[in-house]
């Protein structure tokens with residue numbers, strides 16, 4: 276039986292260094308990293324390492340002087356590699372052990388979410404490092420396990436769910452027994468790390484970006500990169516399906532801080548609406564409430580299983596240390612503190628694929644054998660009854676036969692029940708075989724569709 280454990284969402288905070296604009300404006304630092312897991316928000320003048328940085332334009336000091344604890348705090352000199360080694364490499368092991376995992380980055384525009392998730396050529400981000408590690412580990416286990424890997428890359432832009440890997444219209448979300456499903460989304464099969472990273476780059480190039488005041492290359496959509504892996508144990512044919520999701524959320528800035536107008540304002544409003552819905556879900560989950568309003572936005576519908584489902588989740592809260600982003604940083608840290616309280620339930624995903632049929636075949640053999648045995652016993656009892664009847668005709672008391680008659684009736688009833696059971700089992704087997712045939716055909720069809728799509732993609 277797969278075991279079940281409860282665990283809290285892990286929250287890491289990453290502080291980014293000053294950018295040129297912040298340096299030019301000589302802003303004071305509103306974050307002081309205390310140690311590996313604590314920071315001081317809005318420190319006192321004497322805690323402030325650069326008091327001379329204060330200018331007349333600096334926002335008024337609020338003196339919150341809040342000490343906040345997280346699972347890990349990464350300071351300005353920590354690299355993407357540091358985050359990978361401490362936070363996402365353990366998730367790769369968990370995925371290969373059959374647990375769904377999610378990583379999402381949260382923070383204001385320009386706070387370093389995309390830098391953390393995607394990085395650059397010189398500083399590869401978490402997605403790149405994690406995928407590389409995943410494929411290295413897959414390669415190392417190839418002798419004992421077979422891996423089928425498929426990826427999808429979606430963006431939620433103005434509440435529309437778009438496929439970043441193929442050019443198609445908005446996709447619809449629907450719910451089934453396995454959770455929220457994106458209708459018409461076809462996974463792209465992947466056979467190597469290079470191919471996977473190519474898909475990632477292709478998706479990134481399709482992502483909606485526009486400059487804002489705070490970030491020249493601001494991502495205006497939420498991006499969800501998912502790797503679906505079917506792991507087959509070569510020895511036992513036991514299968515597990517697991518999912519690793521890497522989510523780069525759009526900036527959580529207040530609409531006013533980016534001064535958007537027209538289309539940009541609509542974007543900002545939509546981003547804020549979905550992040551507000553995310554905040555509501557985080558608050559309710561942290562309070563342990565039963566009803567969580569996932570349906571309030573497409574983003575929260577997609578993140579449902581990462582937040583409240585069967586998933587090991589890591590949230591990276593990105594913040595800048597500059598007082599220019601005082602409110603946004605404070606809000607991000609408040610969100611992150613709330614998220615730390617969310618508990619998820621972890622179950623190892625195990626799907627026994629061939630077992631049920633074998634199991635039922637064995638069971639039917641047992642039932643048929645039992646039926647034969649009862650028939651024999653029945654025959655013997657009938658013969659005995661006839662004998663007794665004859666004996667009764669020769670002066671035997673018929674009352675003595677009564678218990679034998681009821682025994683015979685009971686045997687008949689048991690035999691009838693077993694026969695019904697056998698019929699039931701046979702129809703179950705038929706159903707299973709039929710379902711398996713359909714599944715195979717569906718997989719073939721999907722593969723064909725994927726090949727078609729890739730051919731189309733390549734020819735564009």
Ligand SMILES: Nc1ncnc2c1ncn2[C@@H]1O[C@H](COP(=O)(O)OP(=O)(O)OP(=O)(O)O)[C@@H](O)[C@H]1O
Pocket residue numbers: 290291292294382383384385386387388389390391490492493494495524525526527593
């Ligand atoms: N830790 C860091 N070290 C060095 N540079 C960084 C770091 N974090 C972010 N930057 C730089 O800051 C700028 C903004 O970062 P990024 O695009 O990642 O922000 P973002 O949070 O994704 O913003 P948006 O929500 O607008 O997309 C980029 O030029 C990026 O290279």
